[in-house]
Amino acid sequence: MTLIRGRVWKFGDNISADNGIIQYSQVPDLDTFDIPALKAMCFAELQPNFRAEARPGDVVVAGRNFGHHSHQHACVAMKECGVAACVVESTDSAFIRKALNIGLPIIVCPGVTSLAEQGDELSADLATGEIRNVKTGATRHARPFSERMIDIWRAGGFSRAMRLKLMPQVAEPVRRGTRYGI
Amino acid sequence: MGQTVAQKIIARAAGRDAVEAGEYVTVSPDYTCCQELAWQTRKRMMQEIGVDRVARPDKVIMVVDHTTSAAMGSAYHVNHREMKDFAFRNGVDNFFGAGSGLRHLVLTERGFARPGLLVFSDEPNIASIGALGALNIAVSSEVVATQIGDENWMLVPKSARVTLTGKLAPGVLTRDFAQILIRDYAQTDTLSQSCIEFVGPALAGLSLDERQCLLACAYHTGADTALMPVDDLALDYVRNRAQGRPFHLLESDADAVYAHEASYDLSTVSPMVTVPPELHGAVQVENVAGLAIHQAAIGSCANNRLDDLRGAAAILRGQRIDRAVTMYITPGSREVYAQAAAEGLLNVFMDAGATVLAPGCTTCWGYEGVLSDGEVQISTHQMNYHGRNGSRSARSYLASPYVVAASAVAGRIADPRPLLADASRRLS
Numbered sequence: 288m289t290l291i292r293g294r295v296w297k298f299g300d301n302i303s304a305d306n307g308i309i310q311y312s313q314v315p316d317l318d319t320f321d322i323p324a325l326k327a328m329c330f331a332e333l334q335p336n337f338r339a340e341a342r343p344g345d346v347v348v349a350g351r352n353f354g355h356h357s358h359q360h361a362c363v364a365m366k367e368c369g370v371a372a373c374v375v376e377s378t379d380s381a382f383i384r385k386a387l388n389i390g391l392p393i394i395v396c397p398g399v400t401s402l403a404e405q406g407d408e409l410s411a412d413l414a415t416g417e418i419r420n421v422k423t424g425a426t427r428h429a430r431p432f433s434e435r436m437i438d439i440w441r442a443g444g445f446s447r448a449m450r451l452k453l454m455p456q457v458a459e460p461v462r463r464g465t466r467y468g469i
Numbered sequence: 470m471g472q473t474v475a476q477k478i479i480a481r482a483a484g485r486d487a488v489e490a491g492e493y494v495t496v497s498p499d500y501t502c503c504q505e506l507a508w509q510t511r512k513r514m515m516q517e518i519g520v521d522r523v524a525r526p527d528k529v530i531m532v533v534d535h536t537t538s539a540a541m542g543s544a545y546h547v548n549h550r551e552m553k554d555f556a557f558r559n560g561v562d563n564f565f566g567a568g569s570g571l572r573h574l575v576l577t578e579r580g581f582a583r584p585g586l587l588v589f590s591d592e593p594n595i596a597s598i599g600a601l602g603a604l605n606i607a608v609s610s611e612v613v614a615t616q617i618g619d620e621n622w623m624l625v626p627k628s629a630r631v632t633l634t635g636k637l638a639p640g641v642l643t644r645d646f647a648q649i650l651i652r653d654y655a656q657t658d659t660l661s662q663s664c665i666e667f668v669g670p671a672l673a674g675l676s677l678d679e680r681q682c683l684l685a686c687a688y689h690t691g692a693d694t695a696l697m698p699v700d701d702l703a704l705d706y707v708r709n710r711a712q713g714r715p716f717h718l719l720e721s722d723a724d725a726v727y728a729h730e731a732s733y734d735l736s737t738v739s740p741m742v743t744v745p746p747e748l749h750g751a752v753q754v755e756n757v758a759g760l761a762i763h764q765a766a767i768g769s770c771a772n773n774r775l776d777d778l779r780g781a782a783a784i785l786r787g788q789r790i791d792r793a794v795t796m797y798i799t800p801g802s803r804e805v806y807a808q809a810a811a812e813g814l815l816n817v818f819m820d821a822g823a824t825v826l827a828p829g830c831t832t833c834w835g836y837e838g839v840l841s842d843g844e845v846q847i848s849t850h851q852m853n854y855h856g857r858n859g860s861r862s863a864r865s866y867l868a869s870p871y872v873v874a875a876s877a878v879a880g881r882i883a884d885p886r887p888l889l890a891d892a893s894r895r896l897s
Contacts, residue, residue: 378661381609381693388611430491433494446517450519
C-alpha cells in the first residue's frame with residue numbers, strides 16, 4: 288500500500304521553510320527539537336487556524352519553491368501536526384531528503400495547484416506517482432518514489448528503515464515526539 | 470537519449486547503464502564526507518539505528534573544519550574527541566583533525582576528488598570538487614549512516630548548461646561572476662534540482678582555484694550541484710594526487726538534454742559586492758564604494774585557496790590596512806598555509822597588519838571574528854544574512870579577495886582596480 292489520502296491545506300508560491308512553515312529564529316531549543324513550540328508555530332503566519340484544525344492525515348499542497356532555505360525543524364513541525372504528505376509544484380532536493388528522513392514524503396507534482404483547492408480530498412500514490420483529486424477524479428503525474436524511499440516512508444524515517452533492514456527481529460519503533468536523530 | 474556527465478556518474482554509482490533526470494535512484498557513493506559541527510545529531514541517528522559501525526570505513530572521510538581549535542566556552546571539543554574515537558574504532562583511516570583544512574580542499578589535495586566519482590557530503594558547496602570532474606551531492610543527517618549500508622537514495626538532477634566565453638579583466642575574479650549568477654537565479658526556481666555544467670572557451674583561462682570558487686558558490690543559484698569538464702590542467706592535478714586510485718573520464722553526450730541553457734561573457738564582469746541580507750543583492754562595487762567598514766575577512770570555501778591569497782597579497786604588499794579595520798585571513802588547508810608561507814604571502818599579510826588564522830571555516834560562520842552591534846564587514850564568505858557573523862544588527866557585505874583587501878586598506882568599501890594598477894606600475 289503506497290496510497291496517501293487526505294484533506295488539503297493549500298499554500299502559495301515561495302513558502303520559506305524557516306520563515307513561513309515555521310519561524311526558525313523563534314524555535315526555543317534547536318538541538319533537542321521543542322515539539323510543542325514547533326507545532327504551535329506550524330503555518331501559523333500563513334493560515335492561523337492550521338494548528339487548531341489540522342488533523343492527522345491532512346495533505347499540504349503548495350506552489351513553486353516550497354520550503355527553500357530549510358532546516359529540518361520545519362519538517363518536524365509538519366510531521367508532528369499530522370501532515371501525511373506535501374504535494375508541491377517545485378522544491379529543492381535537500382528539503383525532500385530532510386522530510387523523508389523523518390518519514391514525511393514531499394512529492395514534486397507540476398500542476399498540482401490547479402488540481403486541488405483548500406479542503407478537497409487528494410490522494411497520492413508514491414509508487415505510481417498518480418496524484419488524484421478524489422471528488423473530481425482529475426489526475427496529475429509526479430515522479431514515483433523509488434523502492435528504497437518507500438521503505439523509508441513506510442518505516443517512518445531513515446533510522447527506523449535502517450534498523451528494520453539490519454535487525455528485523457529486534458526492531459522497535461523509534462519513539463515519536465521525543466527526540467529526532469536529525 | 471544522450472546522457473550528461475552527471476547522469477553517467479550517477480548511473481555508474483547506481484549500477485545502471487543510464488538514468489533519467491528527475492528519477493529517484495539508489496546509489497552506492499564512492500565517498501561520504503562529513504564535518505564535526507553536527508556530530509551529535511549524526512551520532513544520535515546511529516544510536517537510533519542501533520549500530521555504531523560502518524560497513525565501508527574506506528569510504529568515510531571525516532574532517533574537523535568548522536571549529537579549528539576546541540576553544541574555551543565552545544562545546545565542540547567533545548565532537549572532536551568523539552569523531553576521532555569513532556574513526557579509530559571503525560578503522561576509518563581518513564580522519565583529518567583540526568587545522569587540516571576544509572573538506573573541499575582535503576578532498577582535492579589528498580586525491581579523493583577524482584573524475585567520475587560520486588561523493589555524498591554534508592554540504593552543497595563541496596560542488597567545488599566538480600573542478601576535477603567529481604560530483605558532490607549534499608545529504609543530511611544520514612551522511613555517516615549512509616555508510617552503514619553503503620547505499621542511499623538520490624534524485625537525478627536535471628542538467629543545466631552555462632557556457633562561459635571571454636576573459637576576466639584585471640581586478641576581476643570568478644567570485645565576481647558567481648555573485649552575478651546568484652543575482653540572476655536565486656529568486657527563481659529555474660535551477661532547482663539541477664546540476665550546472667559550466668562549459669565554454671573561458672574555462673581554459675581559469676586556474677583550478679578560480680574554477681573551484683565558482684563551483685563552490687553554484688548552490689546559491691538554487692542548483693543542487695555543479696561540475697566542469699576535465700581538461701589537461703585538471704587531469705594533471707588528479708594524476709599527481711590520486712596515488713594510483715581509479716577514476717573515470719566521462720564526457721556529456723552530444724545529444725544530452727539540458728533543461729536550461731545560458732551563456733555569459735566573462736569580459737563584461739566587473740568587481741561586485743553583494744549587499745546584505747540576501748544573496749541575490751549583488752551590485753557593482755561603485756554603488757557601495759565609500760561605506761566605512763570595521764572588519765575585513767578573506768577565507769571560506771569560496772576564496773581560501775592559493776590564488777585567492779596571492780590576489781590579496783597583490784593588493785596588500787607594501788600597504789597597511791586602515792587602523793579602524795580588523796582583518797582576518799584564513800588559508801583553506803595546511804597545504805595552502807605552507808605554500809603561502811613559502812611564497813612570502815604570510816609576511817605580506819603580517820606587514821599589512823592582518824591576522825592569519827588556522828586553516829578552517831573560522832570567520833565564515835562566525836566562529837571567529839564575531840561582529841558587534843552595528844559593525845560592518847566585507848568578506849569573501851558565502852552567507853550574508855543577519856546574525857551570520859555575530860550581532861543581528863551587524864552587516865556583512867560579500868565580495869572577491871581583491872575587493873576585500875582593497876577595502877581593508879581604504880577602511881571603506883573600495884574598487885580594487887586603482888590599487889592593483891599602482892601595484893603593477895611599482896613592479897614594472
